[in-house]
Amino acid sequence: MSDARIDMDTASDATLIGVARGGVGDYVSLLKPRVMSLVVFTALVALSLAPVPLHPVIAIAAILAIAIGAGAAGCLNMWYDADIDRVMSRTKVRPIPSGTVEPQEALTFGITLSVLSVAVLGLATNWLAAGLLAFTIFFYAVIYTMWLKRLTPQNIVIGGAAGAFPPVIAWAAATGTVTLEPIILFLIIFFWTPPHFWSLALVRSGDYQRAGVPMLPVVAGADETRRQIFLYSLILVPLGIAPAGLGFAGVFYLAVSVLLGAGFLWLAWKLYRGAGSTVGPVAKRLFGYSILYLFGLFAALLVERLVGLPALALPGISA
Amino acid sequence: MGEPGIVLTEEQKRRRRMRSIAIGLALAGLVVLLYLVTIVRMGPDIMERPL
Numbered sequence: 625m626s627d628a629r630i631d632m633d634t635a636s637d638a639t640l641i642g643v644a645r646g647g648v649g650d651y652v653s654l655l656k657p658r659v660m661s662l663v664v665f666t667a668l669v670a671l672s673l674a675p676v677p678l679h680p681v682i683a684i685a686a687i688l689a690i691a692i693g694a695g696a697a698g699c700l701n702m703w704y705d706a707d708i709d710r711v712m713s714r715t716k717v718r719p720i721p722s723g724t725v726e727p728q729e730a731l732t733f734g735i736t737l738s739v740l741s742v743a744v745l746g747l748a749t750n751w752l753a754a755g756l757l758a759f760t761i762f763f764y765a766v767i768y769t770m771w772l773k774r775l776t777p778q779n780i781v782i783g784g785a786a787g788a789f790p791p792v793i794a795w796a797a798a799t800g801t802v803t804l805e806p807i808i809l810f811l812i813i814f815f816w817t818p819p820h821f822w823s824l825a826l827v828r829s830g831d832y833q834r835a836g837v838p839m840l841p842v843v844a845g846a847d848e849t850r851r852q853i854f855l856y857s858l859i860l861v862p863l864g865i866a867p868a869g870l871g872f873a874g875v876f877y878l879a880v881s882v883l884l885g886a887g888f889l890w891l892a893w894k895l896y897r898g899a900g901s902t903v904g905p906v907a908k909r910l911f912g913y914s915i916l917y918l919f920g921l922f923a924a925l926l927v928e929r930l931v932g933l934p935a936l937a938l939p940g941i942s943a
Numbered sequence: 944m945g946e947p948g949i950v951l952t953e954e955q956k957r958r959r960r961m962r963s964i965a966i967g968l969a970l971a972g973l974v975v976l977l978y979l980v981t982i983v984r985m986g987p988d989i990m991e992r993p994l
Binding site for chain 2: 646647648679681685688744
């Protein structure tokens with residue numbers, strides 16, 4: 625090999641800066657596909673509930689734009705958090721810390737997708753929905769990632785709003801407005817986020833401590849986190865039942881939300897009052913159950929709408 | 944002396960080709976999506992606009 629030529633297999637990392645090496649899968653994983661799937665699902669349910677039906681092409685464009693926007697926010701999050709991802713066992717295999725994608729590439733990728741997703745949603749539906757999507761990306765990438773995450777143990781409480789916005793955006797895309805129904809869906813995800821993430825943080829608190837992220841278990845300890853999880857669960861479960869109480873869900877949803885809510889409260893109580901030795905296993909169970917819980921609630925809403933089950937008719941409240 | 948510059952391995956060339964294909968497909972998809980959205984939003988009167 626000539627001195628002037630650099631073999632990519634033997635060159636040092638410094639030599640490779642600016643050279644794209646990642647495969648397509650690395651760029652897809654920058655978009656946090658698992659988070660995207662939740663975003664797509666909750667947005668899809670909100671679209672199905674909206675009183676104004678969207679043309680299928682517009683609905684697909686809206687869901688795609690919301691999903692790509694969420695992915696772009698995740699990409700910007702990975703760009704900014706590469707330093708702490710490097711020291712956490714859960715995240716050190718991500719494309720930037722593992723060296724397959726350059727930070728600059730991820731930043732460019734994230735900004736490009738953000739602009740494209742907002743533009744497509746605005747052109748396909750309306751600019752209220754596009755504005756909400758732009759705000760959500762900004763909120764997640766700047767307010768949560770750059771500001772709150774490293775500053776306060778309330779990071780995921782406030783930052784959780786970003787994950788709660790997709791149903792509101794989808795509703796706005798269909799109707800051009802924001803009413804009580806999407807706000808209730810927003811609140812369900814908003815109050816679901818702390819118990820969900822704190823359950824994970826209880827198990828992974830060592831990781832967060834090493835990375836210097838002030839998650840609640842690191843700052844306030846496991847006991848206080850267990851108490852907070854239980855308190856948030858007490859708010860979450862009634863909110864989960866609220867769609868039936870407010871007349872935009874039916875008996876089937878009521879039954880599902882009560883049953884799943886009872887399970888959530890039972891696990892949260894077990895975590896709160898259980899012996900210290902049981903914290904890890906119960907927190908893991910609650911983390912897994914919380915995913916099932918949120919999926920179950922939204923799936924029940926979708927099933928009711930697809931099957932055509934009527935919403936509960938309550939005096940003084942119209943669906 | 945050979946040509947200066949970075950020499951990619953076969954694997955890196957394959958990855959670059961796959962990235963290029965993915966970008967091409969994404970752009971083509973965007974064009975199709977915007978075309979369909981335009982047709983749906985403007986309807987059959989799309990060609991009947993005042994000059």
